[in-house]
Amino acid sequence: MQSNTSDVRIAREWVPAATRQVLLNCCSYGPIPVPVVEAIESHLRSQAQQPWNRWNRVLARGTLDRLERRLDVPHDTLSFVHTTTGGLIHLSSLLQCQPGDIVLVPNNEYPATPLPWLARQRREDIEVQFLPASPFPAGGVSLDVIAEAVRQPRVRVLTLSAVNWLGYRYPLQAIADLCDEHGVTLCIDGTQALGMLDFVLPKAERLFFVAAFYKWGFAPEGIAVVHSTPALREEMHRAEVELKCFALDDERLLDYRLEYPELPLVTGPAPVCYIGLSRALELQFELGVDAIEARILELSSSLVDKLRGAGYVIAGDERDERRSGIVAFSHPQKERNREIHQTLDEAGIHITHVAGLLRAACHVYNDHCDIDSLIDALKHCN
Incomplete structure (x- = not known):
């Protein structure tokens, strides 16, 4: 997707906390930019003046239009x-599977991926097979x-993250082609x-994609x-009430029709x-998603080089x-990672500690000063 002319560095002005702390933890939880907060506040003020119970219908349409463009x-x-x-639970519950x-x-x-299927394995005669990631734990499956x-004859589903929680980026179209070749969801x-x-969605016959923001x-x-x-929806049970909700018709509210309306309503997210x-x-869109990616990967590359220079070990591929x-x-002494994370957090430098590793994530509201602050603090931990 082509970028606009906006300099992505303007995003730092949208996140006031980024000038007071070092925020390198958006892979866990990202800040909400001021323009987003202002839009929400404006909506709530308008509701105080003129409440309207059809907001979801209008707002869902606008959001769908933007997602249609993005995806x-x-x-x-x-x-x-x-x-x-x-969303992952919906698929694991609704997709029809046969014994074996x-x-x-x-x-x-991340546990949210296998646990719904492991729960179903406990109830039904299906098998969850784990594929070995390399290097473990921060790599991916080749x-x-x-x-x-x-190629196994009874494989029904392959489920994974586009980018896993430790940073490995999967070649999705190549994986989708393999799944299509063997009839795998x-x-x-x-x-x-x-x-x-x-990000571009891969082309696949039976694809289920879910993402939060x-x-x-x-x-x-x-x-x-x-x-x-x-094709996938045809294979799923037709009880997808919370995925597409149900058709609303004020004249026929008591008909209880399990139909697929144009817009998701009723049980969906709050306005x-x-x-x-x-x-x-x-x-x-204003920043340009290609410019966002370029800036993030530029900062990430700089971070990797400086971590190595500070004597730290890079995990993953x-x-x-x-x-x-x-x-x-x-x-180098992995048992020190938890202590280092706590020291950084107390100093206002926010990264995460997961699976025994330290994890940092640069976003467009970060700059090279944030990386330097992290590296200086890590050197003092040595």
């Missing part, structure tokens, strides 16, 4: 849930391993990709987008979530095509 898919393939985890079917999951995915796994969690990368996407919690292809996401997407805005790293 380049028809709006009737999109719907809303409250969280990424909720296999679900493939990388063995270093295409060769995926290709071998999906591909489920993608895009939460660590949308807002970070100039409160990490990289500038939006509040409480809303996530779901995209499902027509302020639509407002926040719409404004957040506008900000991304360092090939350019597998890198993202998330950098997982470690002190």
Whole structure:
């Protein structure tokens, strides 16, 4: 997606906290920019003056229009849930499986990915197979391993993150092609990709995609987008009440029709979530998603070089095509990572400590001064 002319560095002005603290933890929880907060406040003030109970219908339409542009898919393939985890649970609950079917999951995915299927495995005769990520825990599963796994005759689903929580970036179109070749449903969690990368949905026959926007996407919690292809929806139980909700017709409210309306209504996110996401997407378009990605990867590359210079060990796959805005790293004495994280946090330098590793993520509201502050503090921890 082509960028506009705005300099992405203007985003620093949208996040006042970025000038008071070092915020390198958006892979866990990102700040909400001032323009998004102002849009939400304006909506709430208007509700105080003129309450209207049809806001969801209007707001969902505007948000869908922006998501249609961002994801380049028809709006009737999109719907809303409250969280990424909720979307993953929907698929694991609604997709029809037969006894003996296999679900493939990388063995270093965030728990929200495998747990819904493990819960179903407890209830039904399906098998969850874990694929080995390399290097563990911060790498990914190679295409060769995926290709071998999906050839198994009973594989029903492959579920993974576009960018996993420790920063590995999967080659999604190549994976989608393998899944299509063998009739496998591909489920993608895009939460660590949308807002970070100039992300393009892969073309696949049976694709389920879900992403929230409160990490990289500038939006509040409480809303996530779901995209499902027509072929996949035909394979899912028709009880998708919370995915597409139900048809509202004031004259026929008691007909109880399980139909698919043009817009998701009733059980969807709160109006302020639509407002926040719409404004957040506008900000991304203003900056240009390609410019956002370029800036994030530039900062990430600088961070990696300076971490090495400070004597820290970079975890994960360092090939350019597998890198993202998330950098997982470690002190040479890995057992010190927790103590280092606590020291940094007390100094107002916010990164995360996960899976025994330290994790930092640069966004467009960061600059090289933030990286230098982190490196200086890490050197003092040595």
